[in-house]
Amino acid sequence: MSKKLTRICVYCGSNSGIRPEYLESAIQLGKFLAEQKIELVYGGAKIGLMGAVATATMNNGGKVIGVMPEPFIKDLAHNNLTELHAVPTMHERKKIMFDLSDGFITLPGGIGTIEEIFEILTWGQLGFHEKPCGLLNVCGYFDNMLKFIEHSIHQQFVKPEYQSMILVDSEIKNLLVQFEKYKSIKIKKWID
Numbered sequence: 001m002s003k004k005l006t007r008i009c010v011y012c013g014s015n016s017g018i019r020p021e022y023l024e025s026a027i028q029l030g031k032f033l034a035e036q037k038i039e040l041v042y043g044g045a046k047i048g049l050m051g052a053v054a055t056a057t058m059n060n061g062g063k064v065i066g067v068m069p070e071p072f073i074k075d076l077a078h079n080n081l082t083e084l085h086a087v088p089t090m091h092e093r094k095k096i097m098f099d100l101s102d103g104f105i106t107l108p109g110g111i112g113t114i115e116e117i118f119e120i121l122t123w124g125q126l127g128f129h130e131k132p133c134g135l136l137n138v139c140g141y142f143d144n145m146l147k148f149i150e151h152s153i154h155q156q157f158v159k160p161e162y163q164s165m166i167l168v169d170s171e172i173k174n175l176l177v178q179f180e181k182y183k184s185i186k187i188k189k190w191i192d
Helices: 020-035 048-059 070-076 090-100 111-125 143-154 160-165 172-181
Strands: 007-011 039-042 064-069 083-087 103-106 133-136 166-169
Touching (some): 007 090, 020 048, 020 172, 039 048, 039 090, 048 064, 064 070, 064 090, 083 090, 090 111, 103 111, 111 133, 111 160, 133 172, 143 160, 166 172
Parallel strands (some): 007 039, 007 103, 039 064, 103 133
16 A cells, blocks of 8 residues: 555435445445545535435444535535535535545546546646546446547547546445555646
């Protein structure tokens, strides 16, 4: 292990999706984080995959930090979190989640989930951080997105080296091994 991870930010759906494996993966991820004494940082909700990963972490003795915009707290905030940061905007939410975390795992989710991980990948590409970013590719959920990234490389909008910034596995343990070995890349972003 090259780096001990103490807090992982998890991006995931506020819905559970159509396949039971999505929900099961959120539960297993929460349990694994608790067992490894890795704190969970997430969006603070009690619903969907978000609620499942938080509940599983807490049920297994782990610590959970939620970050949620104030207008959503009354109806959506998870109970009994270790910490809940109330923030005025989504921009502030994302910044605090970033600051609190040593790495980022993305489970299946919708547009907001995809936007969150792409923003973090962009920050890494621009050299704003060197934290690992991974996709827990449950039932091949991210396969088409990964094909799109390959397409963008072939079309010369993304340098091939940046593909290594996206750690991918369908198994939680294997993904965390990649996180621990991760070394950021430093290259000129722009394509000549």
